Amino acid sequence: MRTMLPALAGRMLGMEKTMIRRINDLADASCINLGLGELKFPTPKAILDHVRENLDAWRLGYSPNEGFPELRRLIAEQSGESVSPEQVCVTVGAEEALLDVLMVLVGAGDEVLIPDPGFPAYPSLVRLAGGEPKTYPLLPKDNFGLRAETVMGLVSDKTRAIIINSPNNPTGAVHSTKELEILARSVQAFPLTMISDEVYKDIVFGEPAAALATLTDRCVTVNSLSKSHSMAGWRIGWCVAPPDIAKAVRTFHQLAVMCVPSLSQYAAIHALSGFADQELRANLDELRKRRDFAMSCVDRHTVFPYVAPAGTFYLFVDISRRLAKFTNSLDAALKLLAAEKVVTIPGSAFGRVGEGYLRLSFAPAPDVLEEGIRRIGRFFH
Numbered sequence: 001m002r003t004m005l006p007a008l009a010g011r012m013l014g015m016e017k018t019m020i021r022r023i024n025d026l027a028d029a030s031c032i033n034l035g036l037g038e039l040k041f042p043t044p045k046a047i048l049d050h051v052r053e054n055l056d057a058w059r060l061g062y063s064p065n066e067g068f069p070e071l072r073r074l075i076a077e078q079s080g081e082s083v084s085p086e087q088v089c090v091t092v093g094a095e096e097a098l099l100d101v102l103m104v105l106v107g108a109g110d111e112v113l114i115p116d117p118g119f120p121a122y123p124s125l126v127r128l129a130g131g132e133p134k135t136y137p138l139l140p141k142d143n144f145g146l147r148a149e150t151v152m153g154l155v156s157d158k159t160r161a162i163i164i165n166s167p168n169n170p171t172g173a174v175h176s177t178k179e180l181e182i183l184a185r186s187v188q189a190f191p192l193t194m195i196s197d198e199v200y201k202d203i204v205f206g207e208p209a210a211a212l213a214t215l216t217d218r219c220v221t222v223n224s225l226s227k228s229h230s231m232a233g234w235r236i237g238w239c240v241a242p243p244d245i246a247k248a249v250r251t252f253h254q255l256a257v258m259c260v261p262s263l264s265q266y267a268a269i270h271a272l273s274g275f276a277d278q279e280l281r282a283n284l285d286e287l288r289k290r291r292d293f294a295m296s297c298v299d300r301h302t303v304f305p306y307v308a309p310a311g312t313f314y315l316f317v318d319i320s321r322r323l324a325k326f327t328n329s330l331d332a333a334l335k336l337l338a339a340e341k342v343v344t345i346p347g348s349a350f351g352r353v354g355e356g357y358l359r360l361s362f363a364p365a366p367d368v369l370e371e372g373i374r375r376i377g378r379f380f381h
Contacts, residue, residue: 116351172309
């Protein structure tokens with residue numbers, strides 16, 4: 001007798017890894033990887049030394065569900081004068097924070113506005129929470145900057161939240177304070193919450209990105225140490241939310257993961273206390289040099305236009321004029337990987353507006369960057 005396999009829950013229909021991960025899974029160690037969104041710098045030495053020196057003395061059992069009090073106090077202090085530690089929940093990276101917030105805010109039939117192009121996990125996270133993602137465009141003619149009027153034109157009585165990501169992944173755009181102020185004022189008439197994904201906030205090459213929570217009191221801020229401190233593998237993030245949302249997030253977080261590993265929280269306390277700041281400044285200076293070098297390599301080895309990124313560590317290059325012999329940007333990226341062993345992420349991974357682009361990370365060392373971009377130019381010649 002044939003055994004019937006149990007059906008998966010409907011919420012998982014159509015769900016799969018993001019295109020970023022699926023493409024990276026196809027690469028091997030011989031490939032030049034300009035795809036994965038991870039800095040190549042090591043975790044700052046000051047943090048590693050602190051962990052080594054104190055490991056034997058630390059208690060590594062369960063922590064409070066919402067995180068160590070000292071860590072939440074540091075996060076609150078760096079989030080604004082009126083922020084209480086009770087508004088902070090420490091999470092397993094920023095992505096868990098995003099899921100937690102969406103799970104407590106969004107229900108069946110609710111809509112969440114997300115950026116296009118934007119982080120590929122946003123649509124899936126919204127759907128897991130039972131909602132429907134609805135994109136707002138960030139257009140090349142605006143240098144991929146947010147336009148408040150465009151976003152507000154998509155708000156309806158079904159809108160439960162708006163996700164803002166500045167600096168933006170994949171474009172590197174830093175949204176103007178003026179547009180964010182207009183948006184913050186405009187949404188006051190609606191019962192919705194702004195979710196500010198600020199994981200790239202500390203990686204900017206000019207004017208700092210505006211802190212959305214200073215513009216509206218109905219805002220949840222999500223952040224982590226993955227990008228700013230090269231601590232992706234430590235899985236340490238957090239959200240700062242209005243008290244009612246924070247209370248619900250703490251409950252969901254406890255049921256989902258219990259607590260963040262204590263070791264990572266001890267490391268985060270040292271990181272946020274400023275002991276690694278000198279290394280972080282050096283890393284940012286180096287990233288600025290690599291950004292400029294990557295742009296010069298694209299200019300020298302390809303014919304692709306791009307908008308100079310104001311933040312993040314990505315170049316979003318326009319390959320649309322070389323797509324005639326490919327089905328789309330995904331087809332081009334896969335054939336580039338097969339022919340030249342260079343990992344890039346197709347713009348379609350980030351939304352409809354991203355079609356016709358490739359995202360290149362300029363986190364790798366300069367010699368790796370130049371060789372990868374040289375191969376890209378050869379492939380599309």
